Amino acid sequence: MRILLLGGTTEASRMAALLAGEGLEAVFSYAGRTATPIAQPLPVRMGGFGGAEGLADYLRQEGISHVVDATHPFAAQMSRNAVEACALTGIPLVALERAPWVPGKGDRWTRVGTIAAAAEALPEAEARVFLAIGRMHLEAFAGRPQHHYLLRLVDPPEALPLPRAEVVIARGPFDLDGDLSLMREQETEIVVAKNAGGEGARAKLDAARMLGLPVILIDRPAIPDRPRAETPEAVMGWLGHGADLGV
Numbered sequence: 001m002r003i004l005l006l007g008g009t010t011e012a013s014r015m016a017a018l019l020a021g022e023g024l025e026a027v028f029s030y031a032g033r034t035a036t037p038i039a040q041p042l043p044v045r046m047g048g049f050g051g052a053e054g055l056a057d058y059l060r061q062e063g064i065s066h067v068v069d070a071t072h073p074f075a076a077q078m079s080r081n082a083v084e085a086c087a088l089t090g091i092p093l094v095a096l097e098r099a100p101w102v103p104g105k106g107d108r109w110t111r112v113g114t115i116a117a118a119a120e121a122l123p124e125a126e127a128r129v130f131l132a133i134g135r136m137h138l139e140a141f142a143g144r145p146q147h148h149y150l151l152r153l154v155d156p157p158e159a160l161p162l163p164r165a166e167v168v169i170a171r172g173p174f175d176l177d178g179d180l181s182l183m184r185e186q187e188t189e190i191v192v193a194k195n196a197g198g199e200g201a202r203a204k205l206d207a208a209r210m211l212g213l214p215v216i217l218i219d220r221p222a223i224p225d226r227p228r229a230e231t232p233e234a235v236m237g238w239l240g241h242g243a244d245l246g247v
């Protein structure tokens with residue numbers, strides 16, 4: 001057994017710890033987006049594979065027997081490529097995918113289908129916006145320059161497409177007290193976020209509810225159907241190393 005673990009999330013790091021703890025042979029793959037990726041207890045490779053075909057070649061060359069896709073739910077291209085490459089090679093694939101967040105009492109969410117739609121959903125009048133979507137798609141908000149944007153990023157950005165932005169450098173997981181203080185200090189009026197699911201990023205939504213703030217929440221992109229597990233423990237079961245949790 002030789003596993004390829006596609007990473008870049010808190011859950012992927014938990015998965016790596018379990019695989020290493022069991023002494024399983026596995027390679028951890030990062031896209032290479034951040035300057036200081038979290039160290040892993042597995043051999044790490046970095047950078048794209050060259051599309052689905054490139055990934056299929058890699059799987060064959062490296063003798064991979066199982067693929068675990070633990071990328072972020074918004075990393076849709078990588079996940080589509082994994083589905084295609086595994087179909088091409090006949091290698092079994094499981095996605096470690098946390099359930100999406102659902103609104104509870106007191107939540108004031110507007111759900112939108114795309115990042116561009118989130119930008120359109122902002123009001124015309126100037127507002128203080130916590131734009132919690134990472135750094136990759138900020139240009140979608142360049143057409144709404146009247147707002148003051150709070151950005152929370154892993155690495156200091158080189159240039160920003162937003163004229164009025166303040167950057168906080170931080171890496172999750174985040175907690176409620178920290179997010180409440182940040183949003184109070186920043187006088188946040190609106191939160192824009194991706195429906196990532198999981199625990200490490202939901203504090204901002206809980207803080208928004210407690211502060212009575214509206215949230216524009218971006219729905220996940222579509223990914224072809226594939227076997228899914230919600231926890232690293234369930235993936236271990238799928239690999240035959242742990243309780244079979246019915247993946």
Ligand code: NAP
Nearest residue numbers: 007008029030031048049050051071072074075076077078
């Ligand atoms: P994406 O749009 O789905 O991927 C674009 C390309 O980046 C892929 O086609 C692939 O290149 C390469 N790639 C992505 N993830 C990779 C991985 N784990 N290992 C090797 N190559 C990878 O992905 P993205 O949204 O840019 O996200 C990039 C990484 O950041 C992902 O690993 C994801 O888990 C993490 N992340 C993303 C978000 C988010 O909101 N999107 C949030 C937190 C963390 P090739 O086609 O050349 O193979």
